Amino acid sequence: MPIDSAALDAITNGVVDAADAAARVPGVVATVTRSGGDAYEGAAGVRSVGSPEAMTADTVFAMFSTTKAVTATTVLQCVEDGLVDLDAPTSEYVPEIGELQVLGGIAADGSPRLRPPARPITTRMLLLHTAGLGYSFFSEEYGRLLAETGQPDIIGATRASLQTPLLFDPGARWNYGTNIDWAGLVVESVRGARLGEVMAERVFTPLGMSDTAFTMTPSMSARLAQVHQRVDDGGLVPSGLVLPQDPEVQMGGHGLYSTIPDYTKFLRMWLRDGEGEHGRVLAPETVRAAAANGLGDLEVGMLETTAPALSHDAEFFPGQRKSWAYSFMVNDETAPTGRTAGSLAWAGLANLYYWIDREADVAGMWGTQILPFVDPASVNAYLDFETAVYRSL
Numbered sequence: 001m002p003i004d005s006a007a008l009d010a011i012t013n014g015v016v017d018a019a020d021a022a023a024r025v026p027g028v029v030a031t032v033t034r035s036g037g038d039a040y041e042g043a044a045g046v047r048s049v050g051s052p053e054a055m056t057a058d059t060v061f062a063m064f065s066t067t068k069a070v071t072a073t074t075v076l077q078c079v080e081d082g083l084v085d086l087d088a089p090t091s092e093y094v095p096e097i098g099e100l101q102v103l104g105g106i107a108a109d110g111s112p113r114l115r116p117p118a119r120p121i122t123t124r125m126l127l128l129h130t131a132g133l134g135y136s137f138f139s140e141e142y143g144r145l146l147a148e149t150g151q152p153d154i155i156g157a158t159r160a161s162l163q164t165p166l167l168f169d170p171g172a173r174w175n176y177g178t179n180i181d182w183a184g185l186v187v188e189s190v191r192g193a194r195l196g197e198v199m200a201e202r203v204f205t206p207l208g209m210s211d212t213a214f215t216m217t218p219s220m221s222a223r224l225a226q227v228h229q230r231v232d233d234g235g236l237v238p239s240g241l242v243l244p245q246d247p248e249v250q251m252g253g254h255g256l257y258s259t260i261p262d263y264t265k266f267l268r269m270w271l272r273d274g275e276g277e278h279g280r281v282l283a284p285e286t287v288r289a290a291a292a293n294g295l296g297d298l299e300v301g302m303l304e305t306t307a308p309a310l311s312h313d314a315e316f317f318p319g320q321r322k323s324w325a326y327s328f329m330v331n332d333e334t335a336p337t338g339r340t341a342g343s344l345a346w347a348g349l350a351n352l353y354y355w356i357d358r359e360a361d362v363a364g365m366w367g368t369q370i371l372p373f374v375d376p377a378s379v380n381a382y383l384d385f386e387t388a389v390y391r392s393l
Contacts, residue, residue: 002039002392003032003039003040003389003392003393004388004391004392005040005042007388007391007392008030008032008040008042008385008388008389009044011030011381011384011385012028012043012044012381012385014381015028015044015377015378015381016028016044016045016046016055018377021233021234021235021236022230022234022235022376022377023234023376023377024236024377025045025236025351025368025370025375025377025378026045026046026047026048026049026055026226026228026236026368026369026370027043027045027046027047027054027055027059027225027368027369028043028044028045028055028366028367028368028381029041029042029043029055029056029057029059029061029259029260029261029367030042030043030364030365030366030367030385031260031261031264031364031365032362032363032364032389033264033267033268033271033362033363034268034271034361034362035268035271035272035361037268038264039362040364040389041057041261043055043056043057043059047059047224047225047226048225048226048228048238049226049228049236049237049238050238051226055225056223057259057260057261058211058259058261059223059224059225059259059260060211060216060220060223060224060225060257060259061224061225061257061258061259061260061348061350061352061367061369062227062241062242062243062257062350062369063212063254063256063257063263063348063352064254064348064349064350065254065346065347065348065349066256066258066263066346066347066348066352066354067180067251067252067253067254067255067256067348068180068252068253068254068327068346069327069328069346070199070203070252070256070266071180071183071184071187071195071199071252071327072127072180072183072290072326072327073266073281073282074184074187074195074199074202074203074252075123075127075183075186075187075326076282076290076326077202077281077282078186078187078190078191079286080282080283080286083190083191084123084186084190085123086122086123086124086127088122088123089120089121090120090121090122090123090125090126090182090186091120091121093123093185093186093189093190094182094185094186094189096159096163097121097182097185098121099163100117100121100132100163100164100165100166101114101115101116101117101165101166102114102115102116102117102118102165102166102167102168102169103141103165103166103167106141106144110144110148110149111149112145112149112165114165117132117166117169117170118169118170119170119171120170121166121170121182122170122171123183123186124294125170125171125179126179126180126182126183126186127179127180127294127326127327128174128179128294128295128324128326128327129174129175129176129177129179129324130170130171130172130173130174130175130295131166131170131177131179132166132167132168132169132170132172132175133164133166133175133177133178133179133182134167134175134176134177135154135176135177135178136153136154136306136307137305137306137307137310137311138176138177138303138304138305138306138311139167139177139306140306141167142164142167143306143307145164145165151163154178154181154253154254155243155244156244157243157244157247157248157249157250157251157255158247158248158249159248159249161249162178162181162182162185164178173298174295174298174299174300174324176303180252180253180327181249181251181252181253181254183252183327184249184250184251184252184253185249185252187252194250195214195250195252196213196214196215196250199212200213202281203266203281205278205279206276206277206278206279206280206281207265207266207269207276207277207278207281208265208276208277208278209262209263209265210262211258211259211262212256212257212258212259212262212263213256213257213258214247214250214251214256214257215245216245220257223259224242224257225369226238226239226240226369227239227240227241227350227369227370227371228369228370229309229370229371230370230371230372236370239371243255243257254348254349260365260367263354264363264364264365265277267354267356267363267365268363269281269282270287270291270344270356270358270363271356271358271361271362273288274286274287289326290325290326291325291326291328291330291342291344291356291358292325292330293323293324293325293330293332294323294324294325294326295323295324298323299321299322299323300322300324300329301315301322302314302315302318303315305372308372309371310349310371310372310373311349311371311372311373311374312372312373312374312375312376313374314373314374316329316331316345317331317333317335317336320332320333321333325344327346328344328345328346328356329344329345330342330343330344331343331345336383336387337383337386337387337390338386338387338389338390338391338393339357339360339386339390340357340359340360342358342359343355343356343357343358343359343360344356344357344358347373349371350368350370350371350373351368351369351370351371351373351374351375351378351379351382352365352366352367352368353365353366353379353382354366355386360390360393362389362390362393364385364386364389366378366381366382366385366386
């Protein structure tokens with residue numbers, strides 16, 4: 001049964017034409033794919049408020065945390081090639097991660113109280129977000145370190161920005177953070193090349209992803225959508241935010257730029273057991289292992305914001321059990337949208353959302369460029385979009 005394109009167009013057009021400013025986004029690109037190829041592609045609105053440039057399918061987005069799954073893929077390729085042992089100490093590949101200690105509190109003068117971790121960080125922990133690392137906008141302790149100690153923010157894409165203390169002993173629980181940035185450094189260490197070069201050769205080329213990179217080409221820059229900030233009256237203002245284009249560290253957790261159709265080719269690879277249009281990316285057995293819950297009894301929970309300008313409190317499908325794979329959220333129960341239990345999904349900070357349902361043979365993506373994360377207009381329209389896809393299957 002074909003996807004109901006008219007219903008999906010109505011959702012994309014409706015969210016850019018909403019009468020209430022707080023329910024409106026400037027522009028959106030959305031896609032749906034099956035393992036056999038594209039099933040839907042739509043674009044609506046403009047690239048920036050106050051600009052006549054239309055949002056088009058080839059518009060370039062700051063992908064933020066949708067970068068993580070691509071980096072995890074390059075790690076899994078290293079495992080396949082015998083270059084990385086997921087359960088060996090990560091310090092065997094990146095020695096400086098062995099210097100990280102556990103935060104035991106912050107003294108009155110703002111200095112951190114530190115102790116050695118109970119066990120070493122492994123690369124498996126990095127892929128599962130159980131290493132003890134966090135993000136300042138989801139951690140009061142990290143926020144204080146940035147404010148009081150001069151700890152550099154990860155937006156600067158420096159090695160020093162990754163030298164943060166651990167929030168708990170490695171392996172003790174799940175916590176979303178800079179784990180995948182460190183995983184990218186593992187790839188660079190064992191491959192002897194920058195992460196973007198590895199991705200280009202081993203992921204983007206076999207998938208035909210010609211519009212994805214850490215550093216934008218002139219053509220990509222000319223098609224860039226503006227990242228907007230939602231303000232108190234519900235309106236949107238352009239932020240001017242562009243991630244560092246000559247970074248010290250190509251941040252595997254958030255640094256890629258891409259188009260929504262380009263990234264959809266990556267999603268389709270997961271439906272096709274690792275096969276791309278121009279070559280294989282992962283072995284089928286790797287895909288099956290990577291798509292399974294790796295947390296055991298641990299669960300993914302609410303991400304409580306400490307920086308409301310960057311993110312609202314964030315939890316997908318509250319009340320339902322969620323776990324984590326390499327490196328995706330797994331909805332362990334059938335989602336209200338119709339998404340099958342065991343499906344994969346995640347998001348990017350500027351309200352990009354995707355899902356991969358291997359059982360139903362469908363994946364999709366919804367892209368806007370708005371802060372804070374979990375902007376109600378953006379996420380509600382995305383959930384309507386996903387629901388409409390499942391109704392037409």
